[in-house]
Amino acid sequence: MNVHNGRHRGRWITEWDPEDPVFWERTGRRVARRNLWLSVLSEHIGFSVWSMWSVLVLFMSPEIGFDFTKSEKFLLVITPTLVGAVLRLPYSSAVARFGGRNWTVFASGVLLVPAGLAAYFVQRPGTPLWVFLLVGALAGVGGGNFASSMTNITAFYPLRHQGWALGLNAGGGNLGVAVVQLLGLLVIATAGDTHPSYVAAVYLPLIALAAVLAALRMDNLASVRTEKGALREAAAHPHTWWISALYIGTFGSFIGYGFAFGLVLQSQFGSTALEAASATFLGPLLGSLSRPVGGRLADRFGGARVTFWNFLAMAAGTAVLLAASARGSFGLFIGAFTVLFVLSGLGNGSTYKMIPAVHAAEAERAVAAGHDAAAAFTRSRRLSGAVIGIAGAVGxxxxxxxxxxxxxxxxxxxxxxxxxxxxxxxxxxxxxxxxAVYLRRGPGHGEDPATSSAATSSAAGPAARVRSGAGV
Structure with a gap:
């Protein structure tokens, strides 16, 4: 492994082969973990800034000079969600263009803009709705951090560890939703519900710290930078859109419920800001913690199997939610929503594990058909990173x-x-x-490598090594 630390060239790793067990144990694991933890920090703060408006709207009452309707408040949480989703595609390709470390420094530092503006305007009574919509839109840059972070970390880890690594990376980021809501509760409980600027101001030094640490301790992978045209290739692949549809159900649920939960409680039960804030953080917290568990389960049992049973459980939880809504039961409503958060986290981990394993299974079939193993698995990793960006945006x-x-x-x-x-x-x-697509056997269907014997092609070199049993 060659790392260039020149002032003008940055920290570039020019040789990286995590599938080689010797390289991984000797060097790769340590470097990958360092980049993973700093990536988690940056993504966590990005999620907090992105979801900050789900907390700030709870403060916006006539008592502090904001008389917005329920529909206008929902629009304020929709806006950053939409912008963050759209930005995920360019953010995922930015890693290949600029390098994971370089982009993380920028993506962290730029969060100062929406956090600073939110801290300023949210304490100015009479500010029109369009200003808040603009500031909320700028907060969408925090949602883009997920795609670049996941694309970057995918390249650092071997397939056999990607379920856990991606789950940990994403789960640590998802925790930002719970933490900013817990911070909102702390502000309301200590300073009252008339100081929303405190919520945004807390993040300003943390953003600066994340940017500095990324600049000093993260690395760029030269092999990722050369992967051009991957998004176009991935967009033409049918599994990209099947997995994206599944990710709408898992991550779409997590982030949609996370942003809306406080407003739902105020709209459904007339909860106060304190009551809503007291109930909203637990679900996102547990959902974030369950994400790496979903990845680990997928590593062991196969992502398709875990995802199928998870959606069955989510359907059952939603049925309970309908019953709670009909009965007007606040406790049952909170309980069912919390279970849905946990299940959405599990499903996030298992669905994302499907991405590298689907393409690894295709690489194995290509090798069995006589294609070059190194080229097949290089393409597999390139497409996996691209699909992560697309699925993250669609989800x-x-x-x-x-x-x-x-x-x-x-x-x-x-x-x-x-x-x-x-x-x-x-x-x-x-x-x-x-x-229909992943648990059904036969030509044209996406077999689950966890339920079949994975081919290993050690003769093709370290790039072709894939552990048998890495689940879809």
Whole structure:
């Protein structure tokens, strides 16, 4: 491994082969872990800034000079969700263009803009809605951090560890949703519900710290930088869109529920800001912690199997949510929502594990058909990184859809029942999709490598080494 530390060239690793067990144990594991933890820090703060408006809207009451309607408040949480989803595609390709370390420094530092503006304007009564929509849109850059971070970390880890590594990276980032909501609760409990600027101001020094640490301790992979045209190639691959549809159901649920939960409680039960903030952080917290567990389960049992049963459980949880809504049971409603958060986290981990394993299975079939093993597995890793960016963007758009569904349901009928019914139907469709495409055997279907013997082609060199049993 050659690392260039020149002032003008940055920290570039020119040789990287995590599939080689000797290289991984001697050098790769240590370098990968260092980059993983700093990536988690940057992504965590990005998620916090991205989801900050789910907390700030709880403060926006006539008492501090903001008389926004429920629909306008839902629009304020929809805006950063939408922008963050759209930015995920260019953010994922930015790693290949600029390098993972270089882009992380920029992506962390730029968060100072939306956090600083939020801290300033949220304490200025009479500020028009369009200003807050603009500031909320700028907060969307925090949502883009996920795609670049996941694309970068995928390249650092061997396939056999990607379920855990990607789950840990994403779960640490997802925790930002819970942490900013917990911070909102702390501010309300100590300073009252008239000081929303405190929430945003806390992140300003943390953002600067993350950018500095990324600059000093992270690395760029030269092999990732050369992977051009991967997004176009991935977009032409049918599995990209099947997995993206599944990720709408998992991550779309997590981020959509995370952004909307406080407003849903205020709209459904008339909760105060303190009551809403007290209940909103637990679900995202548990959902974030369960994400690496979903990745680990997928490593062991296969992502398709875990994802199928997870969607079945999400459908059952949504049915309970419908019953709680009909009965007006606050406790049952909170409990069912919390379970859905946990399941969405598990599904996030298992679905993302499907990405590298689907392409690794295709590489194995290509090798069995006589193609060059090194080229086949190089293409597999390139496509995996690209699909992560696409699926992340499409999945985040699912969060936009969930918030629009809540905005329509509560704005039109005063209840979330219609929205929950739509979510239930979508989870059922996802179950059918997993069953038809990934659990069904035969030509043209995506076999699950966890349930079949994986071919290993050690003769092709270290790049072709794939551990048998890495689940889809």
């Amino acid at each position: 985040a758009l699912g969060g936009v859809g969930i918030n629009f569904a809540f905005r329509t349901a509560y704005g039109t009928w005063g209840s979330g029942t219609a929205a929950f019914a739509v979510f239930l139907a979508y989870y059922g469709l996802c179950m059918l999709l997993v069953r």
